[in-house]
Amino acid sequence: MSEKKRATPLLDELKKGPWPSFVREIEKSAETNAMARDTLGQVERSYEDKISHWKHGGLVGVMGYGGGIIGRYSDLPEEYPEVAAFHTYRVNQPSGWFYTSDILRTLCDIWERHGSGLTNMHGSTGDIIFLGSKTEELEPCFRDLTEHGFDLGGSGSDVRTPSACVGPARCEWACYDTLDACNDITHTYQDELHRPAFPYKFKFKFSGCPNDCVASIARSDMSVIGVWKDNIQIDQEKVREYAANGTDIEHEVCQMCPTQCMAWDGTKLTIDNANCVKCMHCINVMPKALRPGKERGATILIGAKAPIIGGALLATVFVPFLEMKPPYDDIKELAEAIWDFWGEYGKNRERVGEFIQRVGLGNFLEEIGLDPIPEMVAHPRTNPYIFFEDELEEEEDA
């Protein structure tokens, strides 16, 4: 164990200033934890050298799981022996990142026993990240976690840890129970989450309305975004109140509506709901006066991802409106139909969004048994290169 606190003049600069400092956090753990101490040392060294001193991980993990642990080794193991191995756990967070003080202490105690005492609350996918474990602690820590009700999240080519916005627990706009849907789907797909069997990762994210507070449309292979079908609920009295209190309804609301489907005559707000695209803007500006309609469900979009390697993708509309009731069979059927086809024909490291573009959305829909509808496209094709295959088949049959 490296006993001595090393000098970290560069990192010390990052203790200054009003924003809370990650250096202070590492130092807090370093007071009692040697791994945290060597973390400080190695990171200081990176600041000197302007380069990462971590190496690839290799295959580390817990028994029977193919994911959930990211292996990591130092390239300066002699200088920073406590972080020679410095793996992370992805601990599957509860839906909506809700905790009690007790359960947080339980987690802290486990991590005090087995690792660096450093965490991320949370990782970008949503997991509780336990940052820095030695190889020999992996299995004991895992046991300690499961005994206290926690399990690992995903990594590698599997279902990744799903996440959900705060939803009906606190938000008046949640059009379905994001927390329950996230929890249900996560439990249903434990095997897919722990045993990578896909061409690449597959992420679920659940947002309760089109504000999309978990960025699902940009960051998940299956994005479930709450929406309503009927009319926006208006309380005209409250609209007038907003106007009286200084909201410029004409300019701030009506003119910013993407379809210009609203009108305000100074006393009454009218909405042409048939042309409302449920963007949320007017509701966001006047939450006391406007509310989503009552016929609620979700839009299902498929295939978002970061740029590596074919370029970033936003998710594509697959189902404009789906009722969201447990046990969420429709969503599961859709996910499984997608996995079957992608699982068989997807290339290694090809996200489902890229796969769809490769085989063509039309063909993809046919294979998973979904009818093409105009809601799925921004506009029909502009090029005349149509594969008239049915025609060929019909005639071959004849």
Place this chain on the structure above:
Amino acid sequence: MSEKKRATPLLDELKKGPWPSFVREIEKSAETNAMARDTLGQVERSYEDKISHWKHGGLVGVMGYGGGIIGRYSDLPEEYPEVAAFHTYRVNQPSGWFYTSDILRTLCDIWERHGSGLTNMHGSTGDIIFLGSKTEELEPCFRDLTEHGFDLGGSGSDVRTPSACVGPARCEWACYDTLDACNDITHTYQDELHRPAFPYKFKFKFSGCPNDCVASIARSDMSVIGVWKDNIQIDQEKVREYAANGTDIEHEVCQMCPTQCMAWDGTKLTIDNANCVKCMHCINVMPKALRPGKERGATILIGAKAPIIGGALLATVFVPFLEMKPPYDDIKELAEAIWDFWGEYGKNRERVGEFIQRVGLGNFLEEIGLDPIPEMVAHPRTNPYIFFEDELEEEEDA
């Protein structure tokens, strides 16, 4: 010569109805011209068979020219011997398609002497099309044309016949002299027009304002579109007149302005000219009240084309504003710089728009010596795949 008028029951159906009939036109010539007679026959046959009876052309032309004639042969030469060979001339029209009765009669006389008596006024590129000539007539007809002041237009991989909107001859919005520019460029590039030496065709089109009445932004490799830099000229009195006569200025003008840079208070129209994108809409609606500004020139755009083979392209902004004064040296320099680079590295049958996409607009600009400016893009890149070549070079030099 086929003497007999054949029965054409299918084509006869197309003599009915209020729109002027091309069948009647062919019949008019067929009264005195055997080629027109056989044209009727073969077209009727196509109507029966639902298929074209023309074959590829092969290399026919006039001496010393590589373009201007489209070769064509019948695949039923025995049945329609008069159209066994049925080539077309592309006769370069005068700028703006202006004629006098005399010059039209001259053209008709030439075409009576040498061909079918059928024309297109005009072809899609803008040429006067003489439709249907025998091979042996090509050279005599050409001589007759040049003796009367006409020359052939382009075909094949050359400069194609440029065309121009009516411009200053009749249109109050022309921001430069489209007719003169078109005429000047056409005369400057006679060699490039008649002797194909490019990877593929290169079309110029000249429109006097952003209404683009010759569709140059969609159909030309170099699109020259008139525009102004300063403020729209407003006659407020006339604006009020339009309002009084029923134009709903708020909805028809202000709200339809793409940048929402106009305001109408019932008596005065204000334009935030810094945000006007010169779209023409407001001027189009109120031509008596509004006029383009006084500092006039043109935007130069490059690379439009039909879909074959890489997909259709609209033209890309290269020069946001160029003064348009004879001898149009700036435009010529730009065109020649493009031809040099594209001529050397363009693939066979690769339009300049496709070539730019293949080598990258940034590289292309560098090669032709034009600075990159944000006006050239709808938005900067969204993917992080940047080729930092300068950096590499600098360091290699060091």
Place this chain on the structure above:
Amino acid sequence: MAVAERKTDIGPPDFHQFLAPIIKKNYGKWAYHEIPEPGVMVHVAESGDKLYTVRAGTPRLLSIVTIRAFADLADTYCDGYLRWTSRHNVEFLLTKKENIEPLKADLHKMGFPVGGTGNSISSIVHTQGWVHCHSSATDASGVVKSIMDELYPHFVNMDLPAKLRIAFACCLNMCGAVHCSDISVLGLHRKPPRIDHENLPKLCEIPTLVSSCPTGAIRPATWEGDPSVEVDESQCMFCGNCYTVCPAMQINNAETDGISIWVGGKVSNARHTPMFSKLVIPFIPNNPPRWPEVVEAVVNIVNVYAKHARKHERVGEWIERIGWPQFFKLTGIPFTKYHIDDFKHAGETYMRTTQLRH
């Protein structure tokens, strides 16, 4: 000798010699214009001079007989000055207002409709078809005539929300403005090329042919010992580019060729930026001599547009406002997998927002 006299590279005649004196005088000095009635425009110069234009529709394919008749009309009514437009209409350029009516009467007698100005349907920009081209998947002039017979009232009136521009092309080369028109009618093939192995090596360069295929469906192959090519039919989308470069790749097919319909393109920069046309009806079989299904489809789209669009809204702008699902609903046109792009930039056309009408 004779050769020495031969003139070449003289270029087109200088347009100035064909300009009417009123145009020469007011060249570049026009103040404004009005459209007093369909097909008639008056351009007023800063000098106060007035130029009257009478525009008439033509079938584009004109006999010299007709052109001479137009010349005669021009002599009678406007000192011999006339022009054609970029959409195949003929324009008589008058200085005498009183000549408008007699000119219109004569044109009417000759069967040439006056109109095409303002918010009308102007002449259809079109191509050769069976009259001249070897590539055509359908005729051009016949389809255009059949459509314009029905749309005639919209040519001679200005009763639409905005200009409506129709283009026609007989094959994917799209010689015209099909890729950017309010409504486009496009001939297409639907079968892979039939290879004439016998003549192929004589007629075509195999490397050029192979590289002509946008999908890479063509590969070099040998046929009875001779060099030729083979086509992976599952990769062919019938573009006909191989046929353009090689006559031995026959793409025309009487049974399966036909017509597709596209909408929502535009060229002008007014209001909305220029847009491509989008597919709405993937296929209608050829049904000469009058293509009734095609005509009906076009008329239906025009009617739905005329009924629902706002003033000044071009077809594509209208559809953007109401959304494509609504367009398909209002027109009753079925949406199929063929509408979904699957070419190079297909992914860019997928719907990537929840902004939908429900």
Place this chain on the structure above:
Amino acid sequence: MAVAERKTDIGPPDFHQFLAPIIKKNYGKWAYHEIPEPGVMVHVAESGDKLYTVRAGTPRLLSIVTIRAFADLADTYCDGYLRWTSRHNVEFLLTKKENIEPLKADLHKMGFPVGGTGNSISSIVHTQGWVHCHSSATDASGVVKSIMDELYPHFVNMDLPAKLRIAFACCLNMCGAVHCSDISVLGLHRKPPRIDHENLPKLCEIPTLVSSCPTGAIRPATWEGDPSVEVDESQCMFCGNCYTVCPAMQINNAETDGISIWVGGKVSNARHTPMFSKLVIPFIPNNPPRWPEVVEAVVNIVNVYAKHARKHERVGEWIERIGWPQFFKLTGIPFTKYHIDDFKHAGETYMRTTQLRH
């Protein structure tokens, strides 16, 4: 024995057990919310119940020491109920309004700022950097800390035209929301990988490695008789994907790695559809420990935006309104050839209209 007891696949704990009673009671029955002051929200239920939320910024990298301190605060002020947000902020869920001020005071004492609500800059979504990842072209936490020290006033106030969301990622894998954020800070490499030929055959599968390269720059090759690969450096754009799949393709480079800045992305479907971030500064060298040039660049963009955007306009919406040329002018950032896309769909980003400001 012990193995038999081992629990697996139990999934995450059921969230219901962590919900405060007021939440259980009013679950799905919230009526509206207000933001009385920065960092404090009140959600009012249909029942009339009121839930107060106090939101505090964190560095995301938290010691268990801090987490325990948060737990203690939760016990003191809100019966032990708290949560984290999707942007790494901690939220205390109170039923007693009078506890807000003391809680804020305690947080302030501990150094955790209260804010991040409404039209503010919330915490930066970010990644591992030199603290944990082998791919990082720069550190994450240090850059984020340096930026937030300067933007702190925008976290504790709600003084911007709209929400402004910043994301950071240390390499092109973009573990987070860099591709869709108002402002993004992205680490990037600028040199081709250095190949460790010696170890490559042991560590990596060559076909997988070859196919990992998006530009096809990697080809199989032999090195001193052994199988390896070679890189066509002119085709490499330094994405690092080869390094992800193969440790023998070292991409990190202390001299040439650094940071790029992107703007104008968004995720929400409010008003404008979701948008990608666009490149504005191609490269700034790494300058630890406080990256002053990066901080300055971000602050400049925030200031220009704050000054010019309209209320409710996100960065990307504002730029769309004023146009990119104007954005570059106002910020004083130079436009270069690197800003022009040259990847797969590059042509779709070229300006294809005359609609320009002059």
